[in-house]
Amino acid sequence: YFIADSENVRQRIKKYYNRDSEVIYPPVKTDRFFISNEPKEYFLMVGRIVPYKRFDIAIEAFSELPQEKLLIIGAGPEYKNLKFKIENLKLKNVKLIGSVSDSGLSKYYADCKALIFPQEEDFGLAPLEAMASGRPVIAFRAGGAIETIIEGETGVFFDEQNQDSLIKAVENFRRLKFNSRKIREHAQEFNKEIFKKKITGFVNELAS
Numbered sequence: 222y223f224i225a226d227s228e229n230v231r232q233r234i235k236k237y238y239n240r241d242s243e244v245i246y247p248p249v250k251t252d253r254f255f256i257s258n259e260p261k262e263y264f265l266m267v268g269r270i271v272p273y274k275r276f277d278i279a280i281e282a283f284s285e286l287p288q289e290k291l292l293i294i295g296a297g298p299e300y301k302n303l304k305f306k307i308e309n310l311k312l313k314n315v316k317l318i319g320s321v322s323d324s325g326l327s328k329y330y331a332d333c334k335a336l337i338f339p340q341e342e343d344f345g346l347a348p349l350e351a352m353a354s355g356r357p358v359i360a361f362r363a364g365g366a367i368e369t370i371i372e373g374e375t376g377v378f379f380d381e382q383n384q385d386s387l388i389k390a391v392e393n394f395r396r397l398k399f400n401s402r403k404i405r406e407h408a409q410e411f412n413k414e415i416f417k418k419k420i421t422g423f424v425n426e427l428a429s
Contacts, residue, residue: 222427224420227344227365245420246369248413249349253323256355256401257331263290264359264391265333267326267347268340270297275339275361277306281384284310286391291337294318294329330354335376335394338366339387345369348376352408355401359390369411373397375404 223242225231234242264283268274276293280303283291293303296319307315321329330336336351336358344365348358352369358376360366370376377397379390 224423228368229364230343243423245416245423246411247344247346248416249346249353249408249411251349251353251405251408251412254327254350254353254405254408255331256405257328259332260334260356261332263292263333264335264337265329265351265356266291266293266295266337267330267350268295270295270299270303272299273340275382276303278339278382278384278387279337280306280310280312280315282387282391283315284312285384285388287314289314289391291315292318292329292333294321294326296320326350327354330356335359337387339379339382340364341382342366349408349411352376352404355405357394357399357404359387359394371407375399375407 223234223240225234225242225244226247228244231242231244234240266276266279270276279291283289304317330351331354333356335356336348338348338358338360341361341364348360348366348369351358352375358370360370360376360378361382362378362380372378377390377394379386
């Protein structure tokens, strides 16, 4: 029997193994996150600093959005390259934070305007952590993000993995209004209690 962590992966299992699978989304520790009554004026990126997460796209996009601020949280092999890129472009509005504590991360999520998510992931925890904080997500329309983000309600999408498409998404985001409590309610559909219920139900059904 196969369990897939997203519909995206379920389709891949079918393609390569010709087997059906049950989709059970990974647990999100939504109780770690909270809604801020006074979010700050910055966009946020969170994750391991590796090439496929496309931090470079966001840096290039925000080089054309000098009035907006971008904070990047994470560490990894591409950290020095990103730092060099930011310095080379002489960007004052993009800052590398490095690693932070769990409580620090929760505060950064709660205070941001939105999470920037330009990569393609099988599932993607960061968007749901942001949504558990009541914050919307600006995401590349691919992978697990399609399954967890409701366009216009919990975030907005962009269709091409490049800076121009991301810039247009940020501009679109500015014109929209989001309800933080509804965003958090949506994230609760992926919390660990729901995961436990589904995984237990799956195992019990097979054992019966």
